Amino acid sequence: MSGLPPTDRTPDVPGSPAPGASQEEIRRQNLGAVLRHVHVHGPTSRAELTTRLGLNRSTIRALAADLAAAGLVTEGAPTTARRAGRPSLVVSPRSTRVYARAMTIEPDRLRAARVGLGGRILDLREIEYPRGTSPCDAVRPLAWLVRDMDRSAGPDAVCVGAAVAVTDTTQGRDGRIRIGGPDEALRAAFDAEFPGGPAVVAGDMADIAALAEQVRGVAAGVNDLVYLHGGPGVSAGIIIGGRLVRGHGGHSGKVGHMVVNPHGLPCRCGSHGCWETEIGEAALLRHAGRDQESPDAVYEVLRAAADGEPQARAAVDQVADWLGFGVANLVNVVNPDTVVFGGSLREVYLAGAETVHRRLAELALPASREHVQLRPAALGRTAALVGAAELAFAHLLADPLNNACPA
Amino acid sequence: MSGLPPTDRTPDVPGSPAPGASQEEIRRQNLGAVLRHVHVHGPTSRAELTTRLGLNRSTIRALAADLAAAGLVTEGAPTTARRAGRPSLVVSPRSTRVYARAMTIEPDRLRAARVGLGGRILDLREIEYPRGTSPCDAVRPLAWLVRDMDRSAGPDAVCVGAAVAVTDTTQGRDGRIRIGGPDEALRAAFDAEFPGGPAVVAGDMADIAALAEQVRGVAAGVNDLVYLHGGPGVSAGIIIGGRLVRGHGGHSGKVGHMVVNPHGLPCRCGSHGCWETEIGEAALLRHAGRDQESPDAVYEVLRAAADGEPQARAAVDQVADWLGFGVANLVNVVNPDTVVFGGSLREVYLAGAETVHRRLAELALPASREHVQLRPAALGRTAALVGAAELAFAHLLADPLNNACPA
Numbered sequence: 096m097s098g099l100p101p102t103d104r105t106p107d108v109p110g111s112p113a114p115g116a117s118q119e120e121i122r123r124q125n126l127g128a129v130l131r132h133v134h135v136h137g138p139t140s141r142a143e144l145t146t147r148l149g150l151n152r153s154t155i156r157a158l159a160a161d162l163a164a165a166g167l168v169t170e171g172a173p174t175t176a177r178r179a180g181r182p183s184l185v186v187s188p189r190s191t192r193v194y195a196r197a198m199t200i201e202p203d204r205l206r207a208a209r210v211g212l213g214g215r216i217l218d219l220r221e222i223e224y225p226r227g228t229s230p231c232d233a234v235r236p237l238a239w240l241v242r243d244m245d246r247s248a249g250p251d252a253v254c255v256g257a258a259v260a261v262t263d264t265t266q267g268r269d270g271r272i273r274i275g276g277p278d279e280a281l282r283a284a285f286d287a288e289f290p291g292g293p294a295v296v297a298g299d300m301a302d303i304a305a306l307a308e309q310v311r312g313v314a315a316g317v318n319d320l321v322y323l324h325g326g327p328g329v330s331a332g333i334i335i336g337g338r339l340v341r342g343h344g345g346h347s348g349k350v351g352h353m354v355v356n357p358h359g360l361p362c363r364c365g366s367h368g369c370w371e372t373e374i375g376e377a378a379l380l381r382h383a384g385r386d387q388e389s390p391d392a393v394y395e396v397l398r399a400a401a402d403g404e405p406q407a408r409a410a411v412d413q414v415a416d417w418l419g420f421g422v423a424n425l426v427n428v429v430n431p432d433t434v435v436f437g438g439s440l441r442e443v444y445l446a447g448a449e450t451v452h453r454r455l456a457e458l459a460l461p462a463s464r465e466h467v468q469l470r471p472a473a474l475g476r477t478a479a480l481v482g483a484a485e486l487a488f489a490h491l492l493a494d495p496l497n498n499a500c501p502a
Numbered sequence: 503m504s505g506l507p508p509t510d511r512t513p514d515v516p517g518s519p520a521p522g523a524s525q526e527e528i529r530r531q532n533l534g535a536v537l538r539h540v541h542v543h544g545p546t547s548r549a550e551l552t553t554r555l556g557l558n559r560s561t562i563r564a565l566a567a568d569l570a571a572a573g574l575v576t577e578g579a580p581t582t583a584r585r586a587g588r589p590s591l592v593v594s595p596r597s598t599r600v601y602a603r604a605m606t607i608e609p610d611r612l613r614a615a616r617v618g619l620g621g622r623i624l625d626l627r628e629i630e631y632p633r634g635t636s637p638c639d640a641v642r643p644l645a646w647l648v649r650d651m652d653r654s655a656g657p658d659a660v661c662v663g664a665a666v667a668v669t670d671t672t673q674g675r676d677g678r679i680r681i682g683g684p685d686e687a688l689r690a691a692f693d694a695e696f697p698g699g700p701a702v703v704a705g706d707m708a709d710i711a712a713l714a715e716q717v718r719g720v721a722a723g724v725n726d727l728v729y730l731h732g733g734p735g736v737s738a739g740i741i742i743g744g745r746l747v748r749g750h751g752g753h754s755g756k757v758g759h760m761v762v763n764p765h766g767l768p769c770r771c772g773s774h775g776c777w778e779t780e781i782g783e784a785a786l787l788r789h790a791g792r793d794q795e796s797p798d799a800v801y802e803v804l805r806a807a808a809d810g811e812p813q814a815r816a817a818v819d820q821v822a823d824w825l826g827f828g829v830a831n832l833v834n835v836v837n838p839d840t841v842v843f844g845g846s847l848r849e850v851y852l853a854g855a856e857t858v859h860r861r862l863a864e865l866a867l868p869a870s871r872e873h874v875q876l877r878p879a880a881l882g883r884t885a886a887l888v889g890a891a892e893l894a895f896a897h898l899l900a901d902p903l904n905n906a907c908p909a
Binding site for chain 2: 117118120121150318319331333335336338339340341342343344345346347348349350352353354355356357358364366420423424425427428429430431432457458459460462463466467
């Protein structure tokens with residue numbers, strides 16, 4: 096007897112038969128596997144690729160040659176020879192040639208980066224952006240940043256993809272928040288700004304930051320992960336079994352609107368007692384007796400709590416208490432291996448970790464709780480850009496030769 | 503601009519490179535795809551398989567011949583010729599020859615079935631089983647039922663897999679429930695009873711029922727699904743993006759222990775205000791003023807509510823209210839396309855649908871709520887057996903020729 100079959104090869108659900116695999120499809124998969132390996136793990140010898148990917152030496156040699164001819168990798172002698180005999184050539188991503196446009200539309204600023212294959216940030220620009228402005232109005236200034244960066248790229252640089260991380264929560268004129276509004280309009284606006292360029296893929300900010308932490312951050316290699324992002328609102332990116340849990344309309348992870356307190360305060364969404372009303376930035380400021388809502392005010396409260404100011408300390412404890420409460424619910428529902436705290440929740444977690452752990456111990460089931468790790472996010476403010484680049488590279492990694500521009 | 507790439511081919515997470523694909527692997531995938539198609543959809547002409555699987559005619563002919571030689575399918579002329587010309591041969595699963603052993607360890611009974619390839623229940627036995635007995639003690643009587651069924655199978659029948667659906671929640675002597683306890687012991691007990699036979703795969707009851715409803719029930723073909731099961735406890739099987747959300751230890755879906763009422767009653771798990779304390783069978787009986795806790799008592803309350811007895815009606819309304827509350831939270835967290843109510847929650851949902859929908863409308867975010875369908879389970883008490891059979895067939899469907907016994 097064993098658990099449910101965990102392999103990626105066995106579809107859990109026989110309802111949707113996998114389409115047949117062809118020769119071309121195998122080659123595509125193998126090219127993608129090699130390129131993805133050097134993209135995630137950096138320069139890798141052919142010998143190690145052979146071992147890691149379970150392909151024979153001549154196949155790896157042919158695949159690497161194809162990727163090199165497409166201008167995606169270089170092959171060269173290792174910098175240090177580790178054993179006798181002819182050294183195995185090292186395959187490296189062409190990080191300065193092949194890049195993605197990564198963009199974020201954040202509550203108070205816009206950011207754009209050129210991110211090279213391999214995850215290296217080659218260039219980064221940002222501008223302030225008034226809170227509450229529609230994401231569509233961000234497209235023109237973002238495009239301006241991107242074109243400015245493109246101009247300073249080398250003459251052989253090739254853009255292979257573009258993605259934007261956007262909070263899919265917008266506040267309407269009535270003050271109520273709406274989710275999932277601007278997708279179509281945003282697509283049209285980007286298409287108009289970048290005619291002929293790689294299409295801009297949009298992803299939810301928390302999903303994208305979760306991806307970033309899972310590929311290059313504190314949860315590298317973790318398969319079952321909840322990434323919690325705190326800002327004006329609270330949302331999550333959930334990765335289970337190595338795959339993003341997106342949901343039917345891509346709206347999963349709206350954990351800020353999980354009702355945790357049936358007798359709680361009204362929420363921006365029109366409901367009452369949502370988790371956001373207990374752990375959002377506004378809640379921390381309210382408990383701390385601060386009026387003004389801004390990231391600076393939040394960090395000021397956290398600093399004051401660290402300095403021992405009683406009201407600030409009590410505010411952090413109260414928010415940490417509700418933070419542990421909701422994390423326990425998520426642990427019971429999705430059984431993650433790791434919970435990562437990002438945005439301002441990173442600092443709240445660090446300041447109130449003991450309280451969070453105590454609440455978790457009280458409320459989460461032992462089998463799920465005993466193995467869960469709580470971690471502050473590692474990538475900080477670059478998470479969304481790094482994750483957006485991963486999203487932008489996805490097409491190239493899935494089918495390298497049909498999405499590359501040979502040198 | 504488009505959403506996150508939804509295809510199964512593009513790994514969402516570049517962190518885990520797919521192993522390289524070989525010739526053998528393609529053939530295995532294609533054989534699996536053909537067999538899975540006739541297993542799920544029933545007898546299918548070669549012409550339709552060609553279209554549905556995107557493979558050419560000669561490939562389908564060769565694959566079908568291999569599957570027929572392995573004794574897994576038959577090929578024959580269609581019963582009704584639909585157009586002129588030579589009719590395309592029809593490929594059918596050998597349902598009476600190739601079967602799985604499907605078993606369930608339910609709170610008050612044990613059931614075992616022989617389920618033929620294609621999902622046909624060929625034989626079914628059940629016996630009562632005292633509540634609260636350890637799952638390991640169920641293995642011997644289950645094995646007895648299975649051997650009795652095996653003896654009445656035809657001489658050419660071949661068992662290709664075995665699985666058991668088990669509630670991974672057990673009640674200790676202190677009255678507290680534990681989750682995820684008996685796996686190792688259960689495995690050893692099954693191995694001892696079936697030496698040499700196909701290993702018995704264990705799965706969580708709610709996960710398995712979710713699979714069944716998704717393959718052959720009310721959610722056939724739905725990719726994003728929450729299946730809620732009500733019994734003495736409440737748990738869920740969650741399928742998102744066509745894959746079971748299992749979690750790190752396979753303990754996801756313990757939604758009965760999501761705290762919905764911080765000031766609520768003590769729960770069997772040691773916490774307070776868990777969803778189970780508001781929508782479990784005990785809650786319904788408590789509100790209805792009934793002492794005795796049994797499935798019969800639950801259905802008696804539901805009947806009384808339908809007949810208009812005020813206290814029973816009020817009890818159903820109160821449970822339905824909390825049912826809608828928790829469903830709203832799950833809709834916000836995982837954004838399913840469909841929520842299926844099974845076990846005694848099926849009847850509670852049917853009796854209180856209006857209340858459930860009202861609560862959902864109040865508490866769930868419009869983007870996630872507007873598209874969600876609420877549905878009573880279709881397969882009833884056979885869901886767990888049908889789902890266990892799917893689990894048992896998984897190995898055969900992943901690699902037909904290495905898991906079949908040629909005739």
